[in-house]
Amino acid sequence: MAISVFDLFKVGIGPSSSHTVGPMTAARLFALGLRSDGLLSDVARIRITLYGSLGLTGKGHGSDKAVLLGLEGSLPATVDVDTIPERIDAIAATGALCVLGEHKIPFNGPADLEFNRKKSPLAEHPNGMRFTAYDAAGQPLRERVYYSVGGGFVKDEHGTGIKQDDTVVPYPFRTGAELLVHTNATGLPISGVMLANERAFGRSTAEVKAGLADLWRVMQECVALGCEADGMLPGGLKVQRRAPRLYRQLTCEPDGGLAGGGDPLKAMDWVTLYALAVNEENAAGGRVVTAPTNGAAGIIPAVLHYYDRFIPGASAEGVAKFLLTAGAIGMLFKEGASISGAEVGCQGEVGSACSMAAGALTELLGGTPEQVENASEVGIEHHLGLTCDPIGGLVQVPCIERNAVASITAINAARIALRGDGRHFVSLDKAIKTMRATGLDMHHKYKETSRGGLAVNVIEC
Numbered sequence: 001m002a003i004s005v006f007d008l009f010k011v012g013i014g015p016s017s018s019h020t021v022g023p024m025t026a027a028r029l030f031a032l033g034l035r036s037d038g039l040l041s042d043v044a045r046i047r048i049t050l051y052g053s054l055g056l057t058g059k060g061h062g063s064d065k066a067v068l069l070g071l072e073g074s075l076p077a078t079v080d081v082d083t084i085p086e087r088i089d090a091i092a093a094t095g096a097l098c099v100l101g102e103h104k105i106p107f108n109g110p111a112d113l114e115f116n117r118k119k120s121p122l123a124e125h126p127n128g129m130r131f132t133a134y135d136a137a138g139q140p141l142r143e144r145v146y147y148s149v150g151g152g153f154v155k156d157e158h159g160t161g162i163k164q165d166d167t168v169v170p171y172p173f174r175t176g177a178e179l180l181v182h183t184n185a186t187g188l189p190i191s192g193v194m195l196a197n198e199r200a201f202g203r204s205t206a207e208v209k210a211g212l213a214d215l216w217r218v219m220q221e222c223v224a225l226g227c228e229a230d231g232m233l234p235g236g237l238k239v240q241r242r243a244p245r246l247y248r249q250l251t252c253e254p255d256g257g258l259a260g261g262g263d264p265l266k267a268m269d270w271v272t273l274y275a276l277a278v279n280e281e282n283a284a285g286g287r288v289v290t291a292p293t294n295g296a297a298g299i300i301p302a303v304l305h306y307y308d309r310f311i312p313g314a315s316a317e318g319v320a321k322f323l324l325t326a327g328a329i330g331m332l333f334k335e336g337a338s339i340s341g342a343e344v345g346c347q348g349e350v351g352s353a354c355s356m357a358a359g360a361l362t363e364l365l366g367g368t369p370e371q372v373e374n375a376s377e378v379g380i381e382h383h384l385g386l387t388c389d390p391i392g393g394l395v396q397v398p399c400i401e402r403n404a405v406a407s408i409t410a411i412n413a414a415r416i417a418l419r420g421d422g423r424h425f426v427s428l429d430k431a432i433k434t435m436r437a438t439g440l441d442m443h444h445k446y447k448e449t450s451r452g453g454l455a456v457n458v459i460e461c
């Protein structure tokens with residue numbers, strides 16, 4: 001199955017691509033299936049069971065809300081985030097929801113939507129969902145199982161991707177080594193290889209760049225909103241937003257503290273700000289770009305903002321190249337390992353995003369494809385074994401701050417690679433293979449269950 005950069009980078013809502021975007025998508029697919037099978041008008045009840053990580057941390061991630069919105073027909077990219085609380089409250093108050101906006105049925109949250117915390121996860125993936133529709137006599141009309149496999153990607157009960165694409169691209173690759181073969185044979189940078197592949201999906205160069213510009217616009221809007229929205233994040237941990245205060249501090253200093261005699265590392269404070277702003281918006285259920293997941297959504301925007309603000313000659317063309325290169329690296333993780341925290345821990349989310357950002361920045365700073373591969377390897381190597389242990393099942397602690405640290409690591413990884421000639425001891429492919437093996441070895445409690453690590457060693461307030 002061919003993967004487009006627009007499959008990897010998707011506009012969605014927080015706080016989680018696997019726990020919010022995926023379940024919303026799956027629920028809508030189930031509802032559309034009822035309609036296409038001619039069963040919608042016969043439905044008297046729909047029951048949903050969430051398993052594994054979805055069952056354990058789905059409440060804090062808003063999976064229940066996402067499922068209801070999906071059944072009503074909403075899409076993650078277009079749902080009006082400002083109306084979500086009102087819509088969820090209306091379902092609770094009336095005890096009913098309108099499937100696809102066409103067919104109203106009774107809905108009792110505790111009885112019809114189960115967070116299964118005791119049974120083993122379903123076979124295919126830790127993030128499993130079972131949807132069952134019943135008629136008025138209580139007989140099952142349709143049942144489907146879906147898996148949310150990270151980054152908003154959804155698979156069905158057979159482990160098959162819902163979105164099948166048989167597009168033949170001119171430069172197919174599944175490994176970093178294969179990608180470098182293409183760059184060496186064509187003389188193209190990694191972004192050039194990706195652009196050629198994107199055109200194979202039927203998009204012109206102008207359309208590809210326009211789509212990438214739209215993603216960049218959403219990232220910029222997310223940072224701007226995150227810098228303005230003071231207050232406390234939802235969920236009960238009483239985590240205060242830090243981005244607005246940091247933004248006020250930096251903007252009150254002469255030239256952001258970068259004028260003569262200032263701290264030469266003050267730019268890193270801006271990078272921290274950008275990452276915090278995005279991930280606080282994500283934690284509040286705002287609109288973000290999965291990059292490659294929501295839990296790691298702040299890293300690529302933060303490093304891209306760093307390029308845009310602090311690198312001389314930054315341009316819209318450079319932004320497009322950044323996203324294309326980052327997308328190519330993200331595909332290597334998607335194909336060779338996983339970008340799901342529930343499957344391999346946070347190394348698959350924050351580690352992958354750090355690797356993607358490091359490689360993309362390296363190309364924009366004049367690095368060769370070999371140096372890009374080197375920077376990407378540095379970015380993931382030093383996140384190997386990183387657990388996913390959100391306190392209270394919320395994408396707040398340690399997730400928000402972790403994005404800021406990884407953003408700075410990505411910039412450092414690019415600088416390390418640019419000081420070399422591309423030759424290095426561990427290849428990106430070996431690091432990705434190691435990440436996959438480490439994730440398989442990792443105890444399940446460290447994979448987005450909130451039953452290990454910080455989640456059990458820090459008392460919730």
